[in-house]
Amino acid sequence: MRNSFCQAMLARAAQTPQLFFLTGDLGFMALEPLRDALGERFVNVGVSEQSMIALAAGIRRNGGESWAYSIAPFCYARPFEQIRNDVCLNGLPVRLVGNGGGYAYGPMGGTHHAIEDYGVLLTLSGLRVYVPAFGADVAPMVAAMGAREEPGYLRLGRSEVSDESALPAYQRWRCLLEGAAGLVVVAGPLAGKLWNAWQARDRADRPALWVLGDWSADDQELPAALCQAIAAAPALAVVEEHVAQGGLAAWLLYRLALAGVACPPLHHACARGYPSGRYGSQAFHRRECGLEADTILEALRAAAGLPASALAGPAAQSVAV
């Protein structure tokens, strides 16, 4: 998604004369075209993320459009107070971009993971998070972030779908698959993993798959079609590469409750830190947390009171929450 991001920024920069792009010493072998296009308005501020965010706020205060980029944890965790005070408290629409959401940095270890990013940021009123599921989502998200006069955080990952042509174009809420065996709401590239695994299955034998792309603490409304589908589903699973606290499940269930939608039995597949105390690829950490298509499918069936599917092997037994 880094290359899609660079292309999308180039398009935005072409129509935005006052666009400043700040990076915290990241982007080698990816952002050079943007650097060349922006000239002096592309700044590597060095390894200093706290001042990077404050600088971005200052640039915005002065009328410029500012984007700040780093590896995800160094973009939201290190400079949290700068985001809270300098950006959000001042109501300045600064755009933050974190590369490597969830466990994407895999064997680099816990310091490089971003498994509580949007939960933390959504405690700040007025800030909207954008979590692309596919490469093609990045360009419309960059355009939307730029068009909305509010702070935004873009969580980049790696698209899991090799040919995205069969997927619907970006919208906040998309139904990727119809299905009768429960309903799954997912955010981020895991959507592609689930789509790859389930799209060829019979409709009767697979869950419906919905993906959410951007949201904020201030959004209250859910699409009527989603509410109806959830109310009618035998079970609901929320899937995210993010810890439970502050996650998508809590955000969604709160809004379902407010809307008076009766929720079916729930399975929450989410990041659980480092259960074994060991490290590995993104796939390793997902496996440790039950963030795999088969595990989720079986948990959903169990939550719905259905017998385990033919797929279920020993690895696919999981606990519903």
Add this chain to the structure above:
Amino acid sequence: MDPALATPAHHSPLTDGHSVDLNLSADTELQLIARRARRRLLRMHFERKVGHIGGNLSCLDALLALHHRILRPEDSFVLSKGHSAGALYITLWSLGLLADADLETFHAEGTLLAGHPVPGWHPRIPVATGSLGHGFPVATGMAFARARCGQEGRVFCLTSDGEWQEGSMWESLIFAAHQRLPNLTVMVDLNGLQGFGSTREVASMEDLGQRLAAFGIPVLHVDGHDHLAVTAALRRPGSAILVLHTTKGAGVSFMENRMEWHYLPLNAEQYAQALDELSEDAVAAALAAGGGR
């Protein structure tokens, strides 16, 4: 006391099976160890297709000097530039504190030898690092507590030059100087390169040594690839800042001073060439000529 800091349970893989002349000066012995450590470091990164090699090679000599010649059981070390975890693992291997089988798990599924040090499994890795600008402040806290509780032992810390762009580094330096800590030695791997440019182009701190010296803690400039010089500087009692003048990618000609080797893994051809440059013959020739590394 750290058990792993005591005499290793098994012999060092560097002396096992190799005839090391016990009459060699300490410097020459470390040069030999360093050549073999470089080869092992490259092999580990090649086999696992992992990058960050440049910054590992720039600090390896200093880590070897520190761990082989200086660290006592009551001392501690914090790798603030956590992305050089590979150099630390190789150093521990060279002491017999990690085995070949451990190195084979580097970056593998279910590993403890992650790309940045993870906590809780090795006494020479007291804290997780990898986010720049954390290790030095934590090391300062460790030194402060030791000093105030009358505990023995010094605290050593290795930082990178790009890392000094983080405000937290200077905040801790203010603290360490103000508290007149007697037991903290911080090394700066001054290789002149960072993640997306040279430190001079990105956010110059020149002359970093002078800027650091302004805080009142003694600053020593050392060739970071000269084991004897690094050892001598580390031996100096009291707190100090060692500015290590280093080359990113040191020891592998095509990596030296090239930014892409912050990121790239080695391909087979490059690996073969690097090994050639670090072959036993090349070692012998360099030692005979009195060369470093």
